[in-house]
Amino acid sequence: MTTPVLSVRDLRVGFKSRQGITQVLHGVSMDIAPGEIVGMVGESGSGKSTTPAAALGLMPRNAIVSGEVQMAGLPVNVARPKDARTDTRGKASVIFQQPMRAFSPYDRLERQITDAIIAQTGVSKKDAKERALHGFERLKLPDPALALTKYPHQMSGGQLQRAMIALAFACEPKLLICDEPTTALDVTVQAQVIHMIRQMAEEDNVGVLFITHDLGVVAEICDRVYVMYAGRIAEENSVGELLGKPRHRYSRALLNSTPVMGEKARFQTIPGNAPAAGAHIEGCAFADRCAAATTVCSLHPPSKTENNSGHFACHNPEPVEAA
Amino acid sequence: MSEHLLSVKDLCKEFPTPAGVVHAVDHVSFDIDRGHSVAVVGESGCGKTTLALSVLQLISPTSGSVVFDGIDTFAAKGRDLQTLRQKIGVVFQDPHSSLNPRMRVGDSIGEPLRVHRGLRGRELKDRVAQLLEDVGMPPSAAERFPHQFSGGQRQRIAIARALALEPELIVLDEPTSALDVSVQAQVLNLLADLKRDKGISYLFISHSLATVEYLADTLIVMYLGRIVEGGNADEIFADPQHPYTQMLVGSVPQLDPAKRGKRELPKGDIPSPINRPNGCPFSTRCPKVMDRCRAEAPTPIKIGDKEVWAACFLHDKG
Amino acid sequence: MATQDITPSEPSRLATIWSRVAGNKTFFVGLVLFVVILFAALFAPLISTHDPLKIDFGAKLVAPGSEHWFGTDELGRDLYSRVVYGTRTSLMIGVVVTLLAVAIGAPIGLIAGYEGGRLGFWLMRFTDVFIAFPPLLLPIAITAALGQGLYEAMLALSISAFPWYSRIVYSEAQRVSKSLYVQSARASGFSHFRILTKHMLPNCWTPAITQASMDFGYTILAAASLSFIGIGAKEPDIEWGLMVATSRTKFLDYWWVAMVPGLAILVTVFALNLLGDGVRDLLDPKGDSK
Numbered sequence: 001m002t003t004p005v006l007s008v009r010d011l012r013v014g015f016k017s018r019q020g021i022t023q024v025l026h027g028v029s030m031d032i033a034p035g036e037i038v039g040m041v042g043e044s045g046s047g048k049s050t051t052p053a054a055a056l057g058l059m060p061r062n063a064i065v066s067g068e069v070q071m072a073g074l075p076v077n078v079a080r081p082k083d084a085r086t087d088t089r090g091k092a093s094v095i096f097q098q099p100m101r102a103f104s105p106y107d108r109l110e111r112q113i114t115d116a117i118i119a120q121t122g123v124s125k126k127d128a129k130e131r132a133l134h135g136f137e138r139l140k141l142p143d144p145a146l147a148l149t150k151y152p153h154q155m156s157g158g159q160l161q162r163a164m165i166a167l168a169f170a171c172e173p174k175l176l177i178c179d180e181p182t183t184a185l186d187v188t189v190q191a192q193v194i195h196m197i198r199q200m201a202e203e204d205n206v207g208v209l210f211i212t213h214d215l216g217v218v219a220e221i222c223d224r225v226y227v228m229y230a231g232r233i234a235e236e237n238s239v240g241e242l243l244g245k246p247r248h249r250y251s252r253a254l255l256n257s258t259p260v261m262g263e264k265a266r267f268q269t270i271p272g273n274a275p276a277a278g279a280h281i282e283g284c285a286f287a288d289r290c291a292a293a294t295t296v297c298s299l300h301p302p303s304k305t306e307n308n309s310g311h312f313a314c315h316n317p318e319p320v321e322a323a
Numbered sequence: 324m325s326e327h328l329l330s331v332k333d334l335c336k337e338f339p340t341p342a343g344v345v346h347a348v349d350h351v352s353f354d355i356d357r358g359h360s361v362a363v364v365g366e367s368g369c370g371k372t373t374l375a376l377s378v379l380q381l382i383s384p385t386s387g388s389v390v391f392d393g394i395d396t397f398a399a400k401g402r403d404l405q406t407l408r409q410k411i412g413v414v415f416q417d418p419h420s421s422l423n424p425r426m427r428v429g430d431s432i433g434e435p436l437r438v439h440r441g442l443r444g445r446e447l448k449d450r451v452a453q454l455l456e457d458v459g460m461p462p463s464a465a466e467r468f469p470h471q472f473s474g475g476q477r478q479r480i481a482i483a484r485a486l487a488l489e490p491e492l493i494v495l496d497e498p499t500s501a502l503d504v505s506v507q508a509q510v511l512n513l514l515a516d517l518k519r520d521k522g523i524s525y526l527f528i529s530h531s532l533a534t535v536e537y538l539a540d541t542l543i544v545m546y547l548g549r550i551v552e553g554g555n556a557d558e559i560f561a562d563p564q565h566p567y568t569q570m571l572v573g574s575v576p577q578l579d580p581a582k583r584g585k586r587e588l589p590k591g592d593i594p595s596p597i598n599r600p601n602g603c604p605f606s607t608r609c610p611k612v613m614d615r616c617r618a619e620a621p622t623p624i625k626i627g628d629k630e631v632w633a634a635c636f637l638h639d640k641g
Numbered sequence: 642m643a644t645q646d647i648t649p650s651e652p653s654r655l656a657t658i659w660s661r662v663a664g665n666k667t668f669f670v671g672l673v674l675f676v677v678i679l680f681a682a683l684f685a686p687l688i689s690t691h692d693p694l695k696i697d698f699g700a701k702l703v704a705p706g707s708e709h710w711f712g713t714d715e716l717g718r719d720l721y722s723r724v725v726y727g728t729r730t731s732l733m734i735g736v737v738v739t740l741l742a743v744a745i746g747a748p749i750g751l752i753a754g755y756e757g758g759r760l761g762f763w764l765m766r767f768t769d770v771f772i773a774f775p776p777l778l779l780p781i782a783i784t785a786a787l788g789q790g791l792y793e794a795m796l797a798l799s800i801s802a803f804p805w806y807s808r809i810v811y812s813e814a815q816r817v818s819k820s821l822y823v824q825s826a827r828a829s830g831f832s833h834f835r836i837l838t839k840h841m842l843p844n845c846w847t848p849a850i851t852q853a854s855m856d857f858g859y860t861i862l863a864a865a866s867l868s869f870i871g872i873g874a875k876e877p878d879i880e881w882g883l884m885v886a887t888s889r890t891k892f893l894d895y896w897w898v899a900m901v902p903g904l905a906i907l908v909t910v911f912a913l914n915l916l917g918d919g920v921r922d923l924l925d926p927k928g929d930s931k
Contacts, residue, residue, distance in 0.1 A: 043503040044474075142592070157367065158592055186366035187530060188589040191574035195588055213504055216533075216576030220583055239580045257508035259533035261560065261575055266515065267508035273473065379828045408830030421821040425843035431822075434839075435829050484825070 003073040005091075005175045005207035006032040006055065011067035011078070013047075013054045013231075014278075021064065022278030024050055025231045028067075032175065032207040037198060039222035039239070040211045041254070045274055047231040048211045052177045056092055057084025072174045090120050093168035097180040099160035103152040110148040113167045120171040128170075135166030139196060158189035162196070169200055176201065176208045182217060194221045215258045219243055224310070227251045230275050230285035237310030247307055247317040249290045284315065292316050327390075328491055328524050329355040329378070334387035336373050343597040347373040348384070349548035353541070355492065360518060360525040362539035362556065364532060364571070368596040369545040371528045375496050378526060379413055380404075392491070409439050412485030416497035418477035422469040428480050429455075429465025435487045454483040458513060475506030482513065486521075494526045499534055511537055532575050536560055544568050547596055547604035550623060554631035564626050564633040566609045603636070611637060668919025674912030682728040691719035693726045693879055702895045712897040714888060720897065724905045726879045731909060734795055734864045735857045741799035743853055746806030747846065753807070754814020755833075755841055765811060768804040776801050776863075784872045791864075791880065794873030798863055802856065806849050813845035820844075847924050854920040858913030865906050881906050 013025040025047045032038045042048040053059060055069045059081045069076040069084075071091050077083035096102050103112055113135075114128040123131070136144035139162040152160055161181060168176055178197065182190040198221050201208045210222055218225055218239060225242045227235045227250065235248035246252045256268040272289040275281060284290070287297040294316050302313040336348040347370040355361045363371045376382040378389055380396055389396045392410065394403055415421040422431055433451045436442040442450060452462035458479040469477055478498060485493050498514070499507040511534060517523060518538070529535045535542065535556070542556040544567065552565040563569045573586045591608040594600055600607045606616040615636050623632035624639055681688060690710065697717030705712040711720035749768060753761035771779075780797035787793045817823060818841065826836045865882025867873040874880035884902035892899035 043505060156592060156595070186593065187532070188366060188570060188574045189592070191576075191589055194576075214576065215504070216578055219578045219580045220576045222580075243578055243580065254505065255578075257505040258578065259508075259511070259531070259537055260578060261533050261536060261572070264537055267512050269509045269512060270505045381824055381828055405830050408828065411828070413825055413828045415821040415825065417821055421825060423822040423826075423840050423844070426839070434826075434831070438829075438831055438835065481825075 002033055004031040004070070005034050005072050006030070006209065007068075007070040008051070008055060009068040011051060011054060011069065012065070013050055013059070014064045015060075016062040016064060023231070024277050025054065028228075028231070028233055030226055030233070030236070032209055034174065034207050035202060035205040036224065037201055037208040037210055037222050039218040039225040040209060040228060041213065041215060041218055041225055042228035043213055043274060045230070045277055046228040048228050049179055050231075051228075052094075052179070052209055052211070054078055055084070056088050056094070056177070057081035057086075090122075090171065091173060092175040092177060093120075093171050093173040095161075095164050095168050095176070095178045095181045097183050099157060099164050099184075100152060102164055103160065105152055108149055108151055109155075109163055113148070113163070113170070116167055117170050120173075131170040132166070135170040136163070138169070138200065139163070139166045141166070158185055158193065161185060161189070161193055165193070165197060165200070169204060169206070172204070173206060176206050177211070178208060179211045180213070181210075183212070183214070190217070191220075197221065215243065215255060227254065230279075230281070231277075232285055233313065234286070235310065235312035235314075237307065237312075241307075241309060245318075245320060247305075247312040247320075248286075248314045249292050249316070249318065250286045251312075252318050253290075284313075290316075327354040328357045328359075328392060329526070330388075330390040331374075331378065332388045332390070334374070334377060334389065335385045336370070336377055336382065337385045340597065345596045346370075346548045346599065347596065348377065350387070351545070351548075351550055352387075353543055353550070353553060355524050355526060355541075357491065358518075358522040358524060359540045360527055360538050361541040361543060362525075362527040362529060362535040363543045363545060364529055364535055365545035366530060366571075366593055368547060368593055370548040370596075371545055372496055374545075375494050375526065375528050379411065379494055380407070405439070409435070409488045410491050412488070412490035412493040414478070414481045414485050414493060414495045414498045416500055418474040418481065418501060421481050422477055422484075424469055426468075427465065428467055428469060428472075431469075432465070432480065432484045432487055435484070439488060450487075454486055455480075457486065457517070458483045459509075473506070475502050475510060478502060478506075478510055479513065482510075482517075486517070486523075489521075490523065492524045492526060494528075496528045497530065498527075500529070500531065507534065514538060532560075532571060544571065547594065547599050549604055549620075550632075550634065551605065552631065552633040552635075553623065554626075554629065558629050558631050564631060564638060565605075565635050566611050566637070567605045568633075570608075570610075603634075613637075665919055665922055667915050668922065671912050671915025671917075671919055674908065675916050678728050678909055678912060679732070681725050682732050685725050685729060689719075689722035689725050691722045693718060693722040694877055695719075702891065702898065704895075705897055711901045712895075714884070714898050715891055715895075720884075720901045723879055723884060724881070724901060727881045727884070727902065727905060728909070730791070730874070730878065730880045731861045731864070731906075734791070734798075735861050735913070738795050738798045738802065738860045738864070739853050739857055741795075742802035742856075743806050743849060745799065746803035747810045747842075747849055749803075750807035750810030750812075751814050751837060751841055751845060754811045754816075754845075755818045755837060757815070757818070761811075765807070768807040771800060772804045772808075774801065780867055780872050789872060789875050791874045791878050794864060794867050797872075798860060798867075802860070805856075806852065809848045809852055810845050813848055814841055817841055817844045851917075851921040851924055855914065855917035857917060858910040861913065862906065862910050 008028060008030045011025055011028045014021045014023040028051050040048045054065050055078060059065055065078045067078055069078050071088055076087040110132060113132045114125060117128040117131055132148060133144055136147055141147045141159060141162055182193050185193060194217060212218060222239045225239050226233055229250050235251045242251060246255060253270045270289050275285055283298040283300050284302050287293045297315045302315045304311045304313050332352050334348055334351045338345040338347055351374060353361060363374060365371050373382060377384050391407055394407055396407055399407055429451050432454055433447050436447055436450055451465055455462050455464055460479055499510050502510060515538060518525060527538055539556040542559045543553040544551050546567050552559060552568045563572050570589050574589055594607060602618050602620050603616040606612050613636060621634040621636050621639060623634045625632050626638055695718060700713050700717040702715060703709050703713045709719050711724060713719055749764050753764040779801050780794055783793055783797040823836060823840050826840050864873060868880050868882030869886045874883040881902040885899050888898035
């Protein structure tokens with residue numbers, strides 16, 4: 001059994017404010033193996049971006065974090081973000097949604113990328129430059145040597161995102177976290193980018209956490225998927241199982257809401273809204289919106305049920321069709 | 324009653340920039356009939372938003388015409404222009420900045436009624452409450468401010484405002500792009516219901532093909548300012564004729580992981596609108612490019628007996 | 642169609658403001674001081690001990706004591722009462738000048754930012770002309786033209802100040818005029834006037850209000866400085882700067898004659914600066930703006 005690049009157990013995150021503590025993550029656990037692409041799906045406020053941020057120590061001062069996190073077998077002290085950042089340095093890279101915002105407009109790309117590589121890995125400037133060039137070549141940026149000399153505004157959104165991916169991989173991370181990297185991109189560029197991420201992750205044996213709200217993208221790139229709702233994991237399974245036979249009612253509802261080419265039937269939508277962050281919930285977080293909720297659903301939080309290659313937390317799950 | 328509700332002919336919009344002229348909209352023509360929806364899809368730089376703003380008269384075109392219900396929109400002045408504005412509603416992409424943050428929601432929705440219909444007091448309040456109900460919001464929402472609502476709710480409010488004057492056409496510029504998938508589904512259902520119940524026409528701009536398929540009767544595909552394919556939406560989705568449309572359709576992520584990696588990936592990048600390729604704008608990336616494509620720019624041709632036009636030399640035996 | 646739940650009402654605006662005010666110590670101190678000054682201005686006749694204009698050569702340059710709490714000046718006038726009445730003058734100057742500057746400057750910036758193009762360009766060049774004037778030159782010129790006096794000085798200060806408001810509002814207006822709700826209003830065919838007053842102005846005035854609250858203190862100081870150099874207030878106006886000016890030859894031996902009005906200026910301007918900072922803290926970082 002290989003050591004997971006990321007192992008999270010019972011991660012809890014709350015934010016302190018004058019009104020008290022707002023709990024946003026309620027005990028999240030997950031594993032990512034090297035070379036595995038794991039998707040994290042959820043909507044706004046589900047906690048899908050907070051989870052990796054807490055694991056890497058990227059939390060603001062008023063955050064209270066607890067849980068056990070290990071990166072490539074070594075412990076990460078998430079309770080103290082400063083320590084967490086030191087523990088994870090050089091092991092993880094992050095790609096964000098808006099490539100234009102991730103780069104400074106005032107410096108050429110080569111400078112920014114080599115600075116970042118050196119900061120993360122400590123290699124020499126010469127080596128960093130070579131890595132940057134190699135990265136641009138791998139990502140098939142037109143005329144890589146010239147592209148490196150450009151300023152961010154001289155590149156298109158898709159090209160900048162590829163530059164960001166090049167940077168991420170050039171740091172030779174064990175774990176790559178992609179936070180909605182293609183949401184702001186054109187669909188043709190998205191197709192290219194997800195393909196490249198997948199290819200490079202396989203080549204370099206990098207574990208990937210791919211955060212998105214788009215189930216279609218998950219189907220294209222992920223091996224396994226975690227579905228998050230209201231700061232909790234609703235369901236987790238291999239991608240084929242989850243998309244084909246979802247068990248948690250929310251997973252099914254999410255699938256029903258996703259537009260599919262070739263289908264024009266009316267959507268089955270989820271009534272109501274997701275719970276506000278920090279709301280205290282007695283039973284299942286989804287109970288008040290679930291068409292199949294039973295009495296027990298509002299009283300007790302559901303426990304984990306193992307299911308083939310994954311698990312789900314639902315009192316009254318989707319029935320499995322008889323084979 | 325004129326034949327078409329909206330008739331766009333040869334619309335061109337150029338933006339001079341220090342780096343060169345951007346042909347944002349290049350000889351675009353199409354019609355929208357009453358009760359019909361036209362969707363315009365395309366990626367960055369294709370000009371779809373400029374097109375929408377031109378139809379709304381928020382941008383004046385370089386040349387061409389937009390005729391709405393028999394009135395030439397660009398020549399219209401005074402009374403005619405006012406009538407025009409009342410018959411076309413608009414919903415923008417960003418629910419966070421499309422509502423005045425300092426105005427109560429009820430005031431935002433009621434403003435067109437107050438200005439153009441002279442409604443006041445009880446009558447105004449009732450009408451606003453009705454509009455809110457039409458979009459699935461409780462009447463008490465009228466007292467609140469936009470920041471107290473979620474993105475999806477704000478889009479509903481924006482739709483309510485667009486409906487206020489009972490327009491015949493609503494222009495929607497990426498109305499669901501900024502929304503979560505479950506919220507998007509609700510808004511799309513709402514738009515479909517309104518179309519069916521009130522017979523409103525839509526000019527729907529989007530980059531998401533799947534949402535467009537849901538609402539569109541007619542589809543127009545744009546690339547770098549030009550229409551590359553247009554016509555009956557169902558027919559185009561079933562069998563896209565232009566290589567760019569095929570590339571677009573092929574890029575949409577599919578929900579079946581077993582089908583992964585079986586399609587051809589798009590080649591290259593979208594050229595900058597400032598440096599459009601000679602001839603066909605898609606020639607630099609087309610998997611089926613021929614010499615002719617680089618020299619001449621194709622014009623739309625009807626494809627067989629379908630209600631579909633494509634601007635591609637593959638179909639031009641001339 | 643299922644009706645959406647909406648978020649519960651937020652605590653009332655007043656409650657939010659009060660909790661923030663109470664939490665901000667500097668603002669609180671400024672507010673308290675300001676209330677004292679305001680009180681003095683409003684109830685001057687009640688809390689003065691003497692007639693501030695009464696000249697009494699018999700009580701010339703008396704040191705602070707039980708009869709005259711702050712002493713008397715070179716004409717025997719009670720300094721305590723003059724300071725108290727001086728609050729009226731100073732507050733009036735601050736309010737009038739600031740209001741006038743905003744009333745002239747804000748619409749210019751608003752229209753320039755909304756219209757853009759040629760009109761916007763020339764409107765801003767027009768304001769640039771006034772910024773180019775050294776701050777002292779304008780009041781001197783106006784005094785030369787219109788004569789010395791408090792009202793003339795206030796006019797001059799307003800003219801010096803308005804271009805700053807034009808600029809602040811202009812940059813906000815440029816941003817706001819591009820926003821989607823203004824585009825929607827245009828598409829809906831609303832009149833320019835309506836768009837400017839209902840959609841643009843309420844979203845542009847926050848920085849101007851913040852600036853005004855901070856300028857309040859500065860204006861009083863500026864007016865006092867003008868009086869000191871002989872422009873603006875003149876006898877028998879009761880104005881602190883003028884009081885410092887007339888005490889010039891005496892203060893080495895009779896320190897209170899200059900010190901008392903000087904301290905009055907200091908405390909007032911300080912209080913108003915704190916107040917201005919507090920208003921800025923209230924309105925600017927997130928809060929309700931934008």
